[in-house]
Amino acid sequence: MNVHLSFAGNCREAMEFYAELIGGELEGLVTYSDTPTAAEVPAEMQDRIVHASLNLNGRRVMGADMAGDCYQQPQGAQIHLEYEDTEQAERVFRALSEGGAEIMPFAETFYAHRFGMTTDRFGIQWMISSRIAHCP
Numbered sequence: 001m002n003v004h005l006s007f008a009g010n011c012r013e014a015m016e017f018y019a020e021l022i023g024g025e026l027e028g029l030v031t032y033s034d035t036p037t038a039a040e041v042p043a044e045m046q047d048r049i050v051h052a053s054l055n056l057n058g059r060r061v062m063g064a065d066m067a068g069d070c071y072q073q074p075q076g077a078q079i080h081l082e083y084e085d086t087e088q089a090e091r092v093f094r095a096l097s098e099g100g101a102e103i104m105p106f107a108e109t110f111y112a113h114r115f116g117m118t119t120d121r122f123g124i125q126w127m128i129s130s131r132i133a134h135c136p
Contacts, residue, residue: 003079005063005124008071011049014122015063021095022081024056042067078117078125082132086114089130096120096128 007014012029019026032038033046048065061079066072083089093106099121106116106128113131120126 002060002062005061006066006071006074007049007063007122009048009065010122011052011063011065014120014124015049015052015054015061017122018061019054021092022054022056024054027053027055027060073123074125078127080127080129082129084131086130089114089128093118093126093128096126 005011005014015026015029018024028051029049030051031047032041032050035041035050038046045065045067048067050064052063054061081089081092083092090106093116097118097120101119103117103119103125104115106114109115111133112129115127115129115132117125117127
């Protein structure tokens with residue numbers, strides 16, 4: 001399963017940030033001006049991203065900038081990243097929280113060594129865990 005995210009004009013910045021922070025391979029950043037329908041796209045959208053793909057071990061976080069009133073703030077879903085290394089998990093959680101809003105602090109829980117939830121500065125919600133206890 002892959003995830004597709006909508007952005008309000010900052011898809012490039014977000015995907016480059018995620019690639020640097022989380023790792024993986026940023027496979028592509030395609031602008032509206034790179035498409036066969038570029039002539040039909042408004043001038044202010046030409047340098048925006050129509051398709052981005054970040055490959056994380058065979059799973060992809062994809063995204064695009066939405067035009068005008070087509071953008072809606074993401075809600076009702078989170079991206080979950082699980083790490084064996086607690087320090088790495090905490091570093092990722094802190095970086096994603098910077099400029100965003102912490103929903104649940106990164107702390108020990110009954111189901112994980114550490115777990116936290118945050119919304120990043122791009123409006124994307126994340127769940128970060130370390131050594132989660134798997135249910136039978």
